[in-house]
Amino acid sequence: MIRLYHLYPDLMDLYGDYANLLILSRALSRAGYENEIVKRSLIDRFDLSDAGFVYIGSGRESSQKRAMEHLCRNRETFLDAFRRGVPILLTGNAMEMIGKSVTGKDGVRREGLGLASFETDEGEKRLVSDEIVTRNGEKLVGFINKASEIKGVDRPLFHVEFGLGNAGEEKEEGYTEKNLFATHLIGPVLVKNPAFLLEMTSLAAKAPVDAGKIRDRYADEAFRITLEELSKRAETETKSNI
Amino acid sequence: MRKFIAILLAKLGRFAGKLVGKGSSKPGYYALKADPKILGKIKLPPYVIAVSGSNGKTSTVEMIAKILADAGLRVAYNKEGSNQIEGVATLILGECTLGGKMKSDVLLIESDERFARYTFSHFRPTHFVVTNLYRDQLTRNGHPEWVFDALKEGVKHAEKLILNADDPLVSLFAEGRENTVWFGCAKQPGSKPESDSVYDDGRFCPRCGGKMRYDYRIYNHVGAFRCPVCDYARHAPDYELGKIDLAAGSLVIRAGEESFEIPMENPSVYAAYNILAAFAAAREAGVPGEKIARSLQGFASHMGRIVSFALGDHEGKLLTSKHENSVSYDQSIAVAAADPEDVSVLVIVDAVSRKYFTSETSWFWDIDFEKLASPNVRHIVLAGTHYGELAVRFSFTGIPEERIAAVRSIEEAAELLKSYDTKKIYTITCFSDKDKFLNLVERK
Numbered sequence: 001m002i003r004l005y006h007l008y009p010d011l012m013d014l015y016g017d018y019a020n021l022l023i024l025s026r027a028l029s030r031a032g033y034e035n036e037i038v039k040r041s042l043i044d045r046f047d048l049s050d051a052g053f054v055y056i057g058s059g060r061e062s063s064q065k066r067a068m069e070h071l072c073r074n075r076e077t078f079l080d081a082f083r084r085g086v087p088i089l090l091t092g093n094a095m096e097m098i099g100k101s102v103t104g105k106d107g108v109r110r111e112g113l114g115l116a117s118f119e120t121d122e123g124e125k126r127l128v129s130d131e132i133v134t135r136n137g138e139k140l141v142g143f144i145n146k147a148s149e150i151k152g153v154d155r156p157l158f159h160v161e162f163g164l165g166n167a168g169e170e171k172e173e174g175y176t177e178k179n180l181f182a183t184h185l186i187g188p189v190l191v192k193n194p195a196f197l198l199e200m201t202s203l204a205a206k207a208p209v210d211a212g213k214i215r216d217r218y219a220d221e222a223f224r225i226t227l228e229e230l231s232k233r234a235e236t237e238t239k240s241n242i
Numbered sequence: 243m244r245k246f247i248a249i250l251l252a253k254l255g256r257f258a259g260k261l262v263g264k265g266s267s268k269p270g271y272y273a274l275k276a277d278p279k280i281l282g283k284i285k286l287p288p289y290v291i292a293v294s295g296s297n298g299k300t301s302t303v304e305m306i307a308k309i310l311a312d313a314g315l316r317v318a319y320n321k322e323g324s325n326q327i328e329g330v331a332t333l334i335l336g337e338c339t340l341g342g343k344m345k346s347d348v349l350l351i352e353s354d355e356r357f358a359r360y361t362f363s364h365f366r367p368t369h370f371v372v373t374n375l376y377r378d379q380l381t382r383n384g385h386p387e388w389v390f391d392a393l394k395e396g397v398k399h400a401e402k403l404i405l406n407a408d409d410p411l412v413s414l415f416a417e418g419r420e421n422t423v424w425f426g427c428a429k430q431p432g433s434k435p436e437s438d439s440v441y442d443d444g445r446f447c448p449r450c451g452g453k454m455r456y457d458y459r460i461y462n463h464v465g466a467f468r469c470p471v472c473d474y475a476r477h478a479p480d481y482e483l484g485k486i487d488l489a490a491g492s493l494v495i496r497a498g499e500e501s502f503e504i505p506m507e508n509p510s511v512y513a514a515y516n517i518l519a520a521f522a523a524a525r526e527a528g529v530p531g532e533k534i535a536r537s538l539q540g541f542a543s544h545m546g547r548i549v550s551f552a553l554g555d556h557e558g559k560l561l562t563s564k565h566e567n568s569v570s571y572d573q574s575i576a577v578a579a580a581d582p583e584d585v586s587v588l589v590i591v592d593a594v595s596r597k598y599f600t601s602e603t604s605w606f607w608d609i610d611f612e613k614l615a616s617p618n619v620r621h622i623v624l625a626g627t628h629y630g631e632l633a634v635r636f637s638f639t640g641i642p643e644e645r646i647a648a649v650r651s652i653e654e655a656a657e658l659l660k661s662y663d664t665k666k667i668y669t670i671t672c673f674s675d676k677d678k679f680l681n682l683v684e685r686k
Contacts (some may be wrong), residue, residue: 011446147384186602191629218634229627
């Protein structure tokens with residue numbers, strides 16, 4: 001039984017984030033792996049010793065602070081899972097929680113988990129953009145909707161072809177170390193990117209999963225159309241900048 | 243002198259706009275360029291009523307305008323829906339004398355949530371109505387708490403607030419101030435304390451973060467809330483919705499000792515709240531209850547949210563919703579699912595943004611598409627550029643696969659609908675996509 005932990009599903013739930021676990025759970029089932037989604041939040045006992053996968057989604061800035069404070073109190077539990085190589089996916093501002101600090105728009109600096117050394121500054125403006133990013137030469141699509149910039153990332157997850165990076169127009173996005181994947185892309189990242197879903201499914205299964213078994217023609221079609229349409233935009237918007 | 247030039251510019255601009263048949267906020271834009279402080283220099287009418295919130299602004303404003311006009315007042319309001327500061331400036335300057343005095347008795351403003359703070363830094367509303375705050379176009383507005391922070395600055399200078407008592411976030415505008423009037427809905431048959439939506443924005447107290455409880459909910463996070471941790475709770479409404487009869491299309495409003503029955507053109511709880519908000523605002527502006535009720539009898543929205551059509555020998559209704567606004571979709575889904583007859587439902591998501599293709603589709607996962615599992619919904623067709631991701635979303639609804647078809651082309655979707663035995667169709671889509679379908683059918 002593979003246990004897929006969804007942490008803070010009630011607080012970090014702004015962008016249909018739960019869909020990532022639904023699609024991962026289905027992919028594992030189709031590949032023949034028994035699995036279940038386990039939800040844990042503020043009031044729950046925090047134990048990740050049997051975790052086969054850990055996920056946290058995006059939340060309001062205030063929710064993120066509450067989740068982060070709780071996560072920091074359970075620092076060792078989380079770090080232990082990370083060190084053991086449990087696959088961990090963080091989307092949206094969940095990424096910020098593993099850094100050294102998050103400074104709110106109120107100017108207050110709050111300690112993060114300190115797993116990574118980057119720091120986050122929240123601002124008064126929301127930064128919103130469609131994204132095309134690459135990882136190992138493969139393209140991914142998505143969307144960013146954040147009110148912060150992250151500085152000092154030494155292990156980026158993605159290269160940005162179109163859209164925002166960790167800070168401003170930076171060409172690097174996200175953070176990765178061991179089996180931890182953090183990105184500011186929001187929402188159903190695994191629904192939108194079948195190749196990334198395959199990678200996460202294999203990691204959770206601890207064995208390479210056959211792409212044919214988990215293929216969903218509608219998800220493939222959605223990815224193809226999104227990439228095609230965003231690429232067209234990337235082309236025209238680059239031209240208009242010259 | 244600057245003031246005079248600004249007013250003149252606005253008037254000339256508006257005149258030119260009328261000649262070419264275009265209403266826009268350009269005149270206000272130029273006037274503000276000529277004199278950025280112009281709005282603070284105008285003599286305003288005794289009533290300045292602002293309306294803001296995520297949903298229902300336009301219909302609430304339309305209703306207030308009608309009630310006040312029926313009561314013999316001269317009302318200036320932004321009917322063109324230009325609800326940012328330039329639009330408001332166009333409205334005000336268009337309705338004032340060259341000396342800078344507004345000719346109307348009431349200035350009624352639909353205000354964009356994000357821009358209220360700019361508009362109302364120049365003058366104060368006498369009444370500020372906030373309908374609700376929930377997830378609406380997060381790409382443009384940010385999440386509700388973000389919108390609250392932005393709107394707070396605009397709301398705080400108003401003399402009197404008219405607030406939705408059932409919305410915990412909206413109610414927070416009254417914290418630390420006086421002179422608030424509340425409107426809310428009584429418990430309805432079937433209303434439950436638990437949320438039955440995909441997400442629950444009423445889970446935590448917006449004041450202290452504690453876990454909230456509800457005595458009952460009307461929809462999503464809107465209901466009789468209370469926080470056991472900090473005692474933040476729903477205020478007793480001054481204007482209350484009694485029975486909402488969706489089948490008969492009527493509602494009852496109680497105000498103190500009085501009670502009025504009012505018909506609804508397109509019955510829904512969301513519409514009922516808008517009517518209630520309009521009633522409260524008009525009553526606060528001094529119109530007697532019976533007069534308001536009478537005005538609302540004949541009210542027909544100009545918004546054309548529901549369009550009837552024929553497609554071959556099939557008949558249908560297009561229910562205009564709003565992309566990136568799950569509540570508006572939930573509203574349309576409820577209509578289709580509640581129909582006593584068998585129906586087909588077409589959902590079109592073709593262009594989320596009018597400007598460009600966007601991959602922001604997380605809101606599909608906030609919509610309660612699960613409700614379309616209702617047995618009267620015989621067929622579901624998904625169409626438009628985003629049909630693939632819609633189909634993935636629907637594959638998690640538990641609706642039997644054989645009831646669902648997904649095609650990119652809207653023409654093909656229309657052909658499919660024609661081929662079904664089910665003669666009644668509901669088309670659910672955004673106003674920005676609706677003509678792509680309406681061009682294929684016969685409008686009625």
